Amino acid sequence: MTAAETALLRGGPRYGEGRAALLAAAVRVGATRGLRHLTYRSVAAEAGVAHGLVAHHFGSRDALIEEALQFSLDHGVASLSSAPGSGDVSALFVGVTSWFEQDADDAVFQYELILESRRRPELRPHVERLYEAYREALRVEMKACGLPDDLNLVHLVFAALDGLVFQQVCLGQTGATEAALDQLRGLLSRLR
Known part of the structure; x- marks a missing residue:
């Protein structure tokens, strides 16, 4: 609770x-x-x-939205690794499905903000900050794992992760999400 x-x-x-x-x-x-x-x-x-x-x-309502986004973002970023900074590829994304199962509203709120920014351009800086925070946290974790410090690779991995979380939000198929995350960890292990 x-x-x-x-x-x-x-x-x-x-x-x-x-x-x-x-x-x-x-x-x-x-x-x-x-x-x-x-x-x-x-x-x-x-x-x-x-x-x-x-x-x-x-x-202001804008300040409320901005702080609520940071609040939800803190939970989401923490799910990127179960052992932050350890360099353990097998720890990457371990907390993603449990984060969603425990705090689904965080992910849904973030997607609501992303979609609403298409109708309200003034929200776009929040969305850019959201994505930048996730990509930077992922870049740090991938670098600790000995993966290339390549922004295009980080963008690709985050896009895959983002898509998997979105599908989890919409379809609730935890098993499929876990299997795909295992595959993603395997691919990253081979890149080291």
Whole structure:
């Protein structure tokens, strides 16, 4: 159970948990209802607090979206390796399916933001930052594994990973995702 879910059961977040609970609620609202429904009121209702608290913490809807993206991104980037910096190719992508199973809203929120940026160009810098953060974290992990420090290779591997996560979001075929990730790790091992 997440901090925000626990807060809802208690009637709202405890002191010091408010910001994280609001960010988790924003991610859930964005994932389940889309970014167009991400408002102070919808986030407050999801978190079990007054909507003024959301405005107090974030000041603008854009700031709320930006911080919710960073909140979800932190979880996603952490799933790239089960042993960050270790150089162990077999640790790459091990946490991807478990991240999705535990925090599916993070991935769905990110895809909602990506798709909404086609309709709202002002969101594009957020999407660029999202992709850049994933590619840079992946580049660091691949370099630690002794793989070539090649931005085109990083882009290719991330595109494969991104596509697999998107299919997991849409189809929920964990077994197929795991098998494909095993194949991807095998290909990367042979490149070393």
